[in-house]
Amino acid sequence: MKHLYMTLALLMAMTTASAQIVFESNFETWSSVNEPDGWRGSKTSFSLDSSIQVTDGATFGPYLVELVNVQGPHRRFTTQGIALSEGLTYEVEVWAKGDADVRVGLYDFDLDGNDFGFNYNSYETVSSSSVISFVQTVVPDTTFGSCEVIISVIGGIVQLDRVEIRLGEAAEPDPKTIQEIQFTTNVSGASPEVGNLIITTGVVTAVANNGYWIQDGEGAWNGIRVRDQSNTVNLGDEVSVTGTVEEYFSFTRITDVVAVSSNGPGSIPAPSVLGTFATNDEAFEGVLVRSSGACTATVNGFGEWFISDGSGDIMVNDEMFAFTPGLGTNYQVTGLLNYAFSAYKIEPRDAGDVSVVSGLNEVTNLDVSIYPNPVVDELIIEQSFTGAAVYQIYNIKGQLVQENNLTDSIERINVSDLSNGTYTLILITDGALGQSTFEVVR
Numbered sequence: 001m002k003h004l005y006m007t008l009a010l011l012m013a014m015t016t017a018s019a020q021i022v023f024e025s026n027f028e029t030w031s032s033v034n035e036p037d038g039w040r041g042s043k044t045s046f047s048l049d050s051s052i053q054v055t056d057g058a059t060f061g062p063y064l065v066e067l068v069n070v071q072g073p074h075r076r077f078t079t080q081g082i083a084l085s086e087g088l089t090y091e092v093e094v095w096a097k098g099d100a101d102v103r104v105g106l107y108d109f110d111l112d113g114n115d116f117g118f119n120y121n122s123y124e125t126v127s128s129s130s131v132i133s134f135v136q137t138v139v140p141d142t143t144f145g146s147c148e149v150i151i152s153v154i155g156g157i158v159q160l161d162r163v164e165i166r167l168g169e170a171a172e173p174d175p176k177t178i179q180e181i182q183f184t185t186n187v188s189g190a191s192p193e194v195g196n197l198i199i200t201t202g203v204v205t206a207v208a209n210n211g212y213w214i215q216d217g218e219g220a221w222n223g224i225r226v227r228d229q230s231n232t233v234n235l236g237d238e239v240s241v242t243g244t245v246e247e248y249f250s251f252t253r254i255t256d257v258v259a260v261s262s263n264g265p266g267s268i269p270a271p272s273v274l275g276t277f278a279t280n281d282e283a284f285e286g287v288l289v290r291s292s293g294a295c296t297a298t299v300n301g302f303g304e305w306f307i308s309d310g311s312g313d314i315m316v317n318d319e320m321f322a323f324t325p326g327l328g329t330n331y332q333v334t335g336l337l338n339y340a341f342s343a344y345k346i347e348p349r350d351a352g353d354v355s356v357v358s359g360l361n362e363v364t365n366l367d368v369s370i371y372p373n374p375v376v377d378e379l380i381i382e383q384s385f386t387g388a389a390v391y392q393i394y395n396i397k398g399q400l401v402q403e404n405n406l407t408d409s410i411e412r413i414n415v416s417d418l419s420n421g422t423y424t425l426i427l428i429t430d431g432a433l434g435q436s437t438f439e440v441v442r
């Protein structure tokens with residue numbers, strides 16, 4: 001949890017007497033003018049000439065350290081190794097001035113979560129000629145005797161006056177719905193709950209090697225991924241998860257899980273049926289989705305392939321289930337919407353989540369009438385089932401030529417722009433798929 005406030009120099013660190021300080025630095029002693037003692041750990045990426053001793057303006061000792069990163073990606077200025085314990089919350093208070101974006105991170109040598117041992121908070125903007133302080137928290141994923149606490153800087157110059165790391169009090173999780181965690185108006189897609197300890201409840205929609213997905217309703221903003229290798233959950237369980245909200249390379253997830261409780265069996269929400277291009281949407285991140293289209297690119301070296309219904313591609317990935325598609329074949333793909341390496345991707349869970357659309361048989365449990373056949377300009381679909389439904393029309397080449405939602409019991413579809421020929425109509429509902437053919441003649 002983040003706090004930003006002005007600090008008077010004479011007040012120094014007004015922490016409670018009971019707070020256990022595990023590291024503090026006023027940059028009092030230096031091995032050289034570029035190397036303050038206790039700093040420049042192994043994960044430091046600032047060059048020597050970009051960390052400079054400053055002799056004027058310090059309030060907590062004789063010196064400040066100036067970190068210069070005007071251009072390029074963020075750089076790390078890290079402590080020497082500190083012994084920290086798994087699952088405990090440590091408050092890191094940074095006193096600084098200057099003009100740059102600054103955040104606190106942690107390297108804890110936990111390499112099994114696809115984060116290479118690094119975890120970061122969101123950036124705070126330091127823009128002040130006098131010293132201000134902010135507090136961010138870090139929670140190690142493992143007990144490690146040589147953790148490095150990171151001061152990450154981007155876009156300017158900042159001078160550090162003091163850094164203090166203390167064992168924080170046990171925090172009470174803030175109850176949040178998944179939508180409250182996921183919904184954002186931030187153009188970066190960042191959750192408003194980043195860095196906060198929360199407790200949320202949802203039904204398990206998928207289980208992967210390093211965690212699982214949960215969802216508490218159908219549609220946008222209602223799903224989230226949980227990074228958790230310590231607790232066992234089952235598909236369809238309703239669970240309550242206590243953990244910290246994290247933005248991992250622009251992907252919102254729950255990490256540092258401290259508790260999971262089962263509330264018994266739940267009902268997995270129906271997948272959100274989307275066009276292929278429309279599936280590339282922050283609002284459906286972590287949600288169970290379904291999309292259909294022709295394979296436009298077969299499996300690459302990363303297990304990824306693509307489908308398109310004519311509106312644009314969506315990637316299909318192999319984290320939980322690997323599939324070898326045929327180029328040009330029409331597929332229906334169901335799975336969890338993931339985001340990694342700057343791309344949205346559907347993650348099928350098993351073989352049942354990938355099917356060949358053109359190979360479907362007529363489904364008899366759908367009460368549907370389609371007429372007239374042949375048709376000239378207007379095709380009528382008359383149906384009695386309820387719930388979400390989508391129709392798709394494919395030409396004889398397997399190309400999607402029309403797609404829309406079914407909203408009425410009698411739906412009139414304009415096919416006047418289709419050329420003469422035979423077409424396949426696919427109906428997609430919450431519980432079944434149907435196929436029928438019709439001819440356009442004029």
